[in-house]
Amino acid sequence: MQTIEVGLLKDLILTIAGKGTEAIVDVLEKEKSVNEFKIAEKLKLTINQTRNILYKLSNQNIVSFTRKKDEKKGWYIYFWTLNIQKALERLLHFKKKELYDIEHQIKSKENKHFYICPSDNLEFTDETAINHDFICPECGQLLQLATFDKKIQELSGRIEKVKKELAVVEEELVRIRAEKLKQLEKELLKKKQQKARQRKKARAQKAKTMPKLKKKKIKQRKKVRQRKKAKKAKKAKKVKIKKGKRKKK
Ligand SMILES: [Zn+2]
Secondary structure, three states: OOHHHHHHHHHHHHHHHOOOOOOHHHHHHHOOOEEHHHHHHHHOOOHHHHHHHHHHHHHOOOEEEEEEEOOOOOOEEEEEEEOHHHHHHHHHHHHHHHHHHHHHHHHHHOOOEEEEOOOOOOEEOHHHHHHOOOEOOOOOOEOEEEEOHHHHHHHHHHHHHHHHHHHHHHHHHHHHHHHHHHHHHHHHHHHHHHHHHHHHHHHHHHHHHHHHHHHHHHHHHHHHHHHHHHHHHHHHHHHHHHHHHHHHO
C-alpha cells in the first residue's frame, strides 16, 4: 500500500474505533492474517481491548477473521485480516460525507458577517455586538464588521485536500477491482480448461471401449431394421390378398 493510503486508512480506523487504535493498520497491512495475540502484543493492549477494537472494525466489514483450533489447548485462535477493498469503500463514503459537510459550511457562511475587535481579535455575532453598542466589552475598542472570507478560503483549501484524497482512494479501488476481475477470469479459464481436459479424457476412454460396443449396437440396429422390413412386407401382402378377394366379388 502507498503511504498516503496507509495514512488515510489510519484516519478511518481512528474515526471508527477511537484514538490509539490506528496502529492496527501497520500490524494487519504486512500479513494476510494475523494471530490476535500478536496484534495485542504489537499494540501493547490486553487481548480484550484488542478484541473490542477488532469487533468494532468487523462490524463495518473492515476486518474479518478465520479461526483455527489449538490442538494442545483445545480452544480456538482467531486470525484477523484487513479487507482493504471494504476499508477503502468505507473511506470513500466518509470522505464524500466530509466533502459535503465542508461545502455546506461554506454555503452557510457566504453572505454572512460578524463583528471583530481589532485589538484582541474577539468575535461577536450581530446580536451581541448590538447589545454592547458595537464596543468591545474587554477593551472598549470600537468593533469592526468582518466577513467569513478568510474562513471560507480555509474551507476551500480543505475541499481541495479532500478531493485529492478521494481521487487516491478511487484510483486504488479501481485497481483492486480490476485485479479481482482478472483473478476471476483466470479462475474461469482454468475451470474451462479443466472441463475440456475431462471431456477429452472421457472421449478417449469411450474410444477405447467403443469398437466392441459399436459392433454390437450396429448388429442390433440391423436386426431391428430387418424385423421392421419383414413386418411391412407381410402387411403389404395381406392388403394385396384382400384387394384380390374384393376384385373376385
Ligand atoms: Zn477588544
